[in-house]
Amino acid sequence: MRPLPILAAQSAPVAWDPAATWQKFEREIRRLRAMFPKTRLFLYPELFLAALGPAAAPRPASYSPALLAEPIPGPLTDRLAALAVELDAWLVPGSFYERGADGEIHNTAVAIAPDGSLRARYRKIFPWRPWEMTAAGHEFVVFEVDDVGRAGLMICYDGWFPEVARQLAWLGAEVILQPSATITSDREQEIVLARANAIANQLFVVNVNMGGHAAPGRSVIVDPEGHVLQQAGDGEEYLTEVLDLEAVRRVREYGSVGLNRMWEQLAREGPGLELPMYGGRFQPRDTSAS
Numbered sequence: 596m597r598p599l600p601i602l603a604a605q606s607a608p609v610a611w612d613p614a615a616t617w618q619k620f621e622r623e624i625r626r627l628r629a630m631f632p633k634t635r636l637f638l639y640p641e642l643f644l645a646a647l648g649p650a651a652a653p654r655p656a657s658y659s660p661a662l663l664a665e666p667i668p669g670p671l672t673d674r675l676a677a678l679a680v681e682l683d684a685w686l687v688p689g690s691f692y693e694r695g696a697d698g699e700i701h702n703t704a705v706a707i708a709p710d711g712s713l714r715a716r717y718r719k720i721f722p723w724r725p726w727e728m729t730a731a732g733h734e735f736v737v738f739e740v741d742d743v744g745r746a747g748l749m750i751c752y753d754g755w756f757p758e759v760a761r762q763l764a765w766l767g768a769e770v771i772l773q774p775s776a777t778i779t780s781d782r783e784q785e786i787v788l789a790r791a792n793a794i795a796n797q798l799f800v801v802n803v804n805m806g807g808h809a810a811p812g813r814s815v816i817v818d819p820e821g822h823v824l825q826q827a828g829d830g831e832e833y834l835t836e837v838l839d840l841e842a843v844r845r846v847r848e849y850g851s852v853g854l855n856r857m858w859e860q861l862a863r864e865g866p867g868l869e870l871p872m873y874g875g876r877f878q879p880r881d882t883s884a885s
Contacts, residue, residue, distance in 0.1 A: 597841045599698075600635045601674045604639050605833065606620075607810075608646040617644065619660065629688045640776055641776035642776050649774055653716050667716050671691060686706070689774040693716075705750050706746070718731075719731070721756055723752040735742045735766060737768045750770060758796070769799065777810055797846045799838050800817045807829075812827050819843050821851070824836055825839065
């Protein structure tokens with residue numbers, strides 16, 4: 596086994612108040628760490644620390660991504676690093692607004708290791724247009740969870756584009772961590788897509804959405820064969836699960852439900868397949884030994 600005990604927090608921020616949201620986050624995650632001491636990684640929703648409020652709620656004039664955005668590393672990641680050291684746990688605290696060196700603002704997720712080091716920074720590649728005005732990222736990001744395996748990051752609407760999950764899997768991801776902040780009526784489709792991304796790429800998908808007043812919740816944890824291990828309701832909930840990343844190796848080697856070995860077939864037949872949409876050909880990679 597390669598166990599990765601996780602906690603996906605379907606939590607709601609204090610709407611439009613980042614300072615109060617940070618206080619809630621600190622209190623909550625310390626309590627959760629005490630309640631579930633074996634948890635190795637904590638995952639929060641998209642734009643949680645940015646205190647994204649309900650769609651229909653009035654937004655204060657003082658609330659602006661341009662005012663909230665800060666560099667990475669910066670003051671917020673410094674606070675997160677100190678908290679990760681205190682808790683001795685991995686933190687993937689959703690996403691927040693990052694100001695890049697060129698001045699552009701991104702919707703960015705980070706992974707902080709238990710030693711306080713910044714192990715990954717991912718800028719959302721597919722912002723939800725036209726409503727989301729942040730700049731698009733251009734880099735797929737995976738990172739090593741020490742002594743366990745490899746995780747990939749994507750954010751909310753990225754899940755609608757199969758290229759994102761496939762590229763993360765091609766880079767060796769065995770679990771995709773997908774913070775979301777869906778507030779619309781398409782959550783049902785997103786659950787289908789989370790299962791489809793897990794099935795097509797034979798990996799775990801942990802898609803945590805905001806709960807309570809800000810979003811309809813329904814966070815899901817899906818295994819490499821597409822089975823839903825956990826699904827939340829619409830309130831604030833905390834999904835705990837122990838992901839055995841060895842299951843990814845098993846499913847890729849023996850096939851989904853013992854049948855479908857897609858990576859083996861891609862390696863055998865993919866190199867001769869032209870991919871005009873991508874201007875190239877499939878480049879095989881051995882993901883079975885990730």
